[in-house]
Amino acid sequence: METWSLVSICVLLCVTVRWGVSLNSYSGAGKPPMFGDYEAQRHWQEVTYNLPVQEWYFNTTDNDLNYWGLDYPPLTAYHSLLCAHIAKLINPEWVELHKSRGYESSAHKLFMRATVLVADLLIYIPAAVLYCFYLSDGSSKKKVCTLLCFLLYPGLILIDYGHFQYNGVSLGLALWGVLALGLGWDALGSMAFSLALNYKQMELYHALPFFCYLLGKSVKQGLMGRGLFLLVKIAVTVVVTFALCWLPFLSDPSQALQVVRRIFPVARGLFEDKVANTWCSLNVLIKIRSVLSADSQLYLSFACTLLAVLPSSIRLLTKPTFWQFKLALVNSSLAFFLFSYQVHEKSILLASLPVCLLLNDLPLMAIWFLQASTFSMMPLFLKDGLLVPYVVTSLAFLLLSTYLFSALEHSSEDELRLGGYRKLFFCLPSLDLACIVRWKFYISIVAMAALTFTTVAMAPPPRLPDFFPVLVSVFAFLHFLGTLIYFNIVQFSSPPSRKSQKKNN
C-alpha cells in the first residue's frame, strides 16, 4: 500500500475518533447559571459580534466581565467574531445580545463542535502530518505510526471535543512554528509562534525555548554578520505580527493596558481547583496560600519557575540544535506548569505537545507521560460526563502506541537514554535501570487504572470530599516531576548518535 493511502486512513481515523468524542456531553451542559467553557466560547461570540472592539475587554452595561468575560488575547476574539458571523447566518438566536445567554440546543452543539473540527483540520492536523513526514526519522511506515499516535493523543481530543475549547488552534500554530524552525524558515516560524501567543497567552510556556533557539542560532552565525541580519529579521516579523494582531487596541494605551490586565489575572491566586503542580501538591502538607502573602506567592512562583527553566534554556542557548530545541520545549513547558502562577489542569496540554514531538525518539517515556497527563485531567472529565470516552480513548492510545512503537521491547538502557542516571548514581552500578523503568511503567499504569476505578465507583471519605481529586493530582504531579528531571538529564547527556538511531528504526 502506498504511503498516501496509509496517511489518509490515519487522518480519517483520527477525525472519526474526534467526531465520536464530540457527540458526548460538554462542560457545563444544562448547568445554569454559569454553565461552562462551552458557554464561555458561545458568550464570546455574542460579545464580539454585538459590541464594538473597544468594549470587548471592558466591563460595560452590555458586557458583564464577571460572566465569562473575554480573557484571552485578541486572536481568540477575532476567531470568536468569525464564528459568530457564521452562527448569525445559520440561526441569529445563537448570538443575540443578552437573550442568548445559556443557549443550548442540539443544532447549536453541532455547530460549535463543527467549528472545533474545522479549526483542527485547518491548523493542527496538517501541521502534525507535515511534522511527522519531514522532521521525524525512520521508514515511511514508522512515520505513519508516529502520526497516528500523535493525532490520537487522548488529552487534547477530550479537552477540545469533549470539554470544549480551541486548544488545537494555539497548539497547532505553535506546531507550525516548530515545523518552520525545524525546516530552517526562522522568520515564518516566529510568525506562527507569535500568532499562537496571540491566540492564548499560555503559549508563553513555549516562548523561552523559541527565543533561546533563535538567539543561539543567530549568535552562532556571528552577531556581526548574518546572525545580526537573522535576528533583525525575526524581531521585525514578531513586532509586525503583534502589531497587526493588536491593531484595534493600539489607538488608546488604556485599551491595550486593559487587555493585558484581562489576560494576566494576577488576582486569581496561586492555583485554582486541583491541579497537578507543585503548589497544589505542596498544599497537602503546607497551606501556602495562608502562610504567604499574595505578593510573596507571586515572587516565589516566579523565582521557582525561573530556576527550573534556566538549565535547559542555557543548554539550548549554547547548543541550538533542533533536538535540544524539542527537549527544551518539554522542559520549559513542564517547568512552567509545575511552578508558575495560576495554572489550570488543562495547561498540561502545553507540555504534551512537545512530548508528542518526541514520540518517535523516546517512545516509552513519551507514552508514559502522555498517559499520565490525560489521567491528571480525569476529575475534569468526570465532571463533564466524559468517563466512557476517557476510558476508551486512553485504552486505545495506550495499546496502540505501545504496540506500534514496540515501546516495551525497545527499552534498553541505551534507548531510554539513561546514561545520565548511570553517572548520577555511580554508587549503585549493579542495577538494571531499564528493567526498573519498565516495572515502574507497569505499576503506574495499573495505579492509574485503579485510581480511576475507585474515583468512579467509591464515595470519598465524608470528612475529605476532595480526597480522590487530590490523590489524582498528587499522583500525576509525581509523574510530571519525574518527567521534568528525566528530560533535563536527557538534554544534558550527549545527543543521540546516528548509529543508535538506525538501530531504533
Next chain:
Amino acid sequence: MGAGNQAELNRNSVFCCFSADTHTHTHTPHKLRFNRFSASLSVSVGSLCLSLSDSHSTDFEVHRNWLAITHSLPLSRWYYENSSEWTLDYPPLFAWFEFGLSHVARRFDPDMLDVQRLQHRSPPTVLFQRLSVVCSDLLLVFATRECCRCVREQKPSRDLLKRPSFILAVLLLWNFGLLVVDHVHFQYNGFLFGVLLLSVAKHLQSRHLQGALLFAVLLNLKHIYLYVAPAYGIYLLRSFCFTQDNTDSSVRWSSFSPARLAALGVIVTSVCVVSFGPFVLLGQLPQVLSRLFPFKRGLCHAYWAPNAWALYNVLDKTLVTLGVRLKLLQEAELPKASMTGGLVQESQHALLPSISPSVTLVCTLLSVLPAALSIWLRPRGARGFLRCLVLCALGSFLFGWHVHEKAVLMAVLPLSILAVESREDAGIFLVLATTGHYSLFPLLFTPAELPIKILLMLMFTLYSFTALTSLFSGHGSLLHPLEVVYLLGLVVVAIACEIVYPLTPWQQTLPFLPLLATSVYCALGVCYSFVRLYVILLRQEQRGVTKKKKIF
C-alpha cells in the same frame, strides 16, 4: 510451528497494520499473543468509541423491548406480547440470547427490563446495550481469525500489509456496514456474522459437521440466513453425503453415505428441537411462525433496498408519469400508490402487475437455481460452495420479499474471503461493497451522524481499494473504466442527496426523492455484481468442461 503460529496470530491484528515489517520476524509467540489481544481489544474499543452517539434508532428500542419481554414475561407470552409495536420477531434462540443478556442488564438498570416502559433510554441502558454489542463482537473477531487461517497465500509476502490474510482481517473487522449497523445504528449483526463466518471457515477446513451445527444455530438465531440455506443444503448433500465422485466429477450414486446424512439430520433436528421445542409443546408454533414471517408487510421496506424490485417500482412510476404526461392514462383511475410512505405497508403497482410473495419466492429460487445446480453437477470444494453462498445471498437480496438494505452484508462479508484470493472477485467485491455500503447511508440520517458515516465509508473504501490493488498489483487495474465511472457517480449522488438536496425547497414537498435516487443507483451496482458473479461461475464451468475434453 513458531513461524506459522506467528503468521496466523499476526493476521488477526488489525491495528498493527502500521507495524514495521521487521517486527513480525523478531516477535516471540508470547508477545504476539499480547498483540492479538491488544488488536482485538482495540477493535472493540474503537467501535465503542464510535458507538457513543446518542442516536435514537428504532432498533435500539426494539432490542430493549426484547430484553424486557424475555426477562419479565413467562415463555408462553414471549411471542404474544404486543404492548410495543416492536414485537419479538426473531427465532427462539435469539430470544434466549436476549434472556441471557437481560440478567446482566439487571445490574445496569432494572428499569429497562419493564415491558411497559417504552422508549426507556437512561445512560446506563445505553451503555449496557452498546457494551453488549461490543462484547458479542468478540465472536466475530474469533471467526475472522479462523477465516484468515484458511486463506491461500500464493507467495507469502514479508510485508504484513500485503498479506491476504491481513487484508481479509481488516475487511471483515472494519467492515463499514457492520460498524454502522451494529455500533452506530444498533443491532447484533457482528455476532451473527461471526457464527456464519465461523461456519464457513469450518467448511473450508473440511469440518463439515461443525459447520452444519453452527449454521443450524445461526438459522435459529436469525431466520434471515435462510437466504443462504440452499447453498448449505446442496453442498452438504453433494459433497458430504456423497463420499466419491465419478471421474467426470458427476455424482456417483453408489457412494451415498446414509450415516453422514443421519448425522446431519440429527444435528439440525436437535438444534431446532432445543429452539422451537418449548413452543411446540405450548402449541404456539403457528403464532411463532406468523411472527417470524410477516407477509403482511409490503414488497419493499420503507426505504427500498437496492434490489430488483426497486428498479421495478421505479419503472412502474416512470411509466405512470409518462402515461399521464402523454394523456394515455387518466390520473383518477390509477390506484393510489405510495410505496415510500415511511410506514411498512402493502402497496400496489399502478401499471405493471403487482407482485405477490409467491412471485418473489419463485424469482428468488430461479435466480439461485443455476448456482445450486452448478455445485451439484460440478462440485468445486468449499470455495465453490462459498461462491454459491454469495450468489444465494445476493439472489435473495435482489428478489426477496420485504428485504432490508442491511441484508446486502450477507453477500459482502463472505465475498471478502474470495476477494483476497482472486483478482476477478476482488473487482466485483469493490463494486458490490461500495454500492452496498453506500446504500446503507439512509440508515443514519441525523446531521450529527453525517460526518461519522462519511468518514467511516471513506476509510473503508480507501482501504479496500488500495489494499486489494496492491495485493494484485502488476496485472493492470482491478476495475473496468466504466465501473470506475459508475463508482465515481456514487460520489455525485452522495453530494446531491446528502448535502445539496436538503437545502432545496423540494426537501419539504418530496422528502423521499434522495432515498429513491440512492436505492435505484445502488440497485444498478448490486445487480451488475450479481451478473458478474454468475459470469465467473459459468466461465469456470466452461473451463471445467474444456479441460475434461482435453483429457479425453
